[in-house]
Amino acid sequence: MKNIRHLIFLKDVLVLSFTSFGGPQAHLAIFFKILVQKRAYVTEAELMELYSFCQILPGPASTQTITAVGFKIGGPRLAFLTVLVWLLPAAMVMTAAAILVSYFQAQNLNLGIVKYLEPIAIGFVFYAVVKTISIIQKTKTAIIILILTASICFYISLYDKASPWMFPIILLISGFLTSFRFGKHEKEEKTPFNIRWANLILLGGIFLGAAVIGTITQALPIRLFENFFRNGSLIFGGGQALIGYFYTEFVEFKNYLTHSEFLLGYAFLQSLPGPVFTFASYIGALSMREYGIWGEIAGGFIGSFGVFLPGTILIFFIAPIWKNIKQYRIVKASFEGINAGNAGIIISTALMLALPMQKGEWHSIALNDGIAFGTMCILLFTRIPHPFLIIAGLLAGWVL
Incomplete structure (x- = not known):
């Protein structure tokens, strides 16, 4: 039974x-x-x-x-x-989408049909900004952290080549700043821990091992696995925060994807059910395109496997001791800052993604900004499903 x-x-x-x-x-x-x-x-x-x-x-x-x-x-x-049953369908579709984009570009085929998906994707990101801000605590401390993190991340990304380590450092500082507010949380009776260290040791071992082997061998598949595993280990805030991490690492820092390719993949992602983190399959596949179609398939697998593995290991480690962890008020208090910092990172990412749309002729800029704003409003004030917006964008690109 x-x-x-x-x-x-x-x-x-x-x-x-x-x-x-x-x-x-x-x-x-x-x-x-x-x-x-x-x-x-x-x-x-x-x-x-x-x-x-x-x-x-x-x-x-x-x-x-x-x-x-x-x-x-x-x-x-x-x-x-x-985990496997939940992520495989979307991961396979996102890998296929990356292969299709790579093929079109290799054949110098016209991608005009997808030209309106970029501003639609920007609209999705700004929708995520509004939703994220709506769920954070509205304390003065949280608002200040949000504004500071958004400003710092935007400035660094705009005037310097942002490091992928910037975000986790900012989140740690944000959490530290609100950890001192633990007094507003009620005390709980403490119960003893029964910690199983094997899963945490496994997580740390993979984290360090992939970094060392990737540095020594310089093999792209291993370095990619380390990139995705690190991101999966450090991203707080779910899929919305993921966009900022991935854009900084794979577009700005390593140039594995172009700005347009990134937005195109994000637009495809919004039309799919399942976990947002399968965006890693799309990025992994395009990062491995120099190895041909089998390299792209391998890259798609590496992307999803790498980004989902640490979260799965954490569940195995923390689930048995979660009740013990949440007893400590300092832990609860720190997440006020972490959530506010995440919101700031998402705002910064949205602004960076939108900047390239502000180049060109004025009517083109106005059209793209209007599409992005309209997409955000449709998502906020209607129940029209995400896929319908993507289909509408594709039809507009084909007709116009």
């Missing part, structure tokens, strides 16, 4: 991977409908606690939430299978 229940759970995860649009917040509503109301794998309170727990971990929040549900009902083995 247990094995049959696990198979049914994996089937439900596969259904969710094809129907969950809109990022972590929208995913939660769909998880509630299937995992709580329909199947009763967990209670509403258990799902909300797992979701809150994953929101303050680095890595993909939706993926970690559904992995934690799998861990709760079937242990590590079911949790691992849950």
Whole structure:
């Protein structure tokens, strides 16, 4: 009976991977409908606690939430299978999209059909800005941190070649600044820890091992794996924050992708269900295009495997001790700053992505800005699904 229940759970995860649009917040509503109301794998309170727990971990929040549900009902083995079933459909599509973009460019074929997807993608990013700001704490400290992080990141990206290490350092400082406000949180009774160090040692070992081997060999696949694994280990705030990290690392710092290729992939991503972190498959595939189609397929695999692995290992390590960790008020307090810092990073990224649209003739600039603003407003004030906007952009590019 247990094995049959696990198979049914994996089937439900596969259904969710094809129907969950809109990022972590929208995913939660769909998880509630299937995992709580329909199947009763967990209670509403258990799902909300797992979701809150994953929101303050680095890595993909939706993926970690559904992995934690799998861990709760079937242990590590079911949790691992849950990750694979959840991410594979979107990862395969994003890899295929990268291969298609690479082919069109290699053949010097006209990509005019996708010219309106860039401003639409900018609209998606600014929508993420508004949604992220709406959910952070509106304390004076949080607002100051948001403004400072946005200004610093934008200035560094604009006038200097930004380092991919900039974001985690800024987040650590942001969390440190609000950790002193722990007094506003109620004390909780402490219970002893029962820590299983193996998973944390594995996480640190892979982190350091990939960095050392990549530096020594200079092999692009290993360096790519290290890049994605590091990002998956350090990204707080889910898919919205991911965009800033990836743009800085792979477009500005390493030039593996062009600005247009990045935005095109992000637009494709918004039309797909499943985890936002599968954007790594698209970036990985294009980063490996010099090795041909098999290199692109390998790059797609490396991207998703690298970015999802640390979050999965963290679930295995932290899930058993989560109740112990959240007892400490200083931990709770630090996330006020981390969330505000994330919002600032997303604002900076949105501005950097929008800057290239401000070049050219005035009517072209006005059109692109109008499309971006209109996309943001449609997402904020209507329930039109993301894929319809992408289809409309493709049709406009084809007709015009």
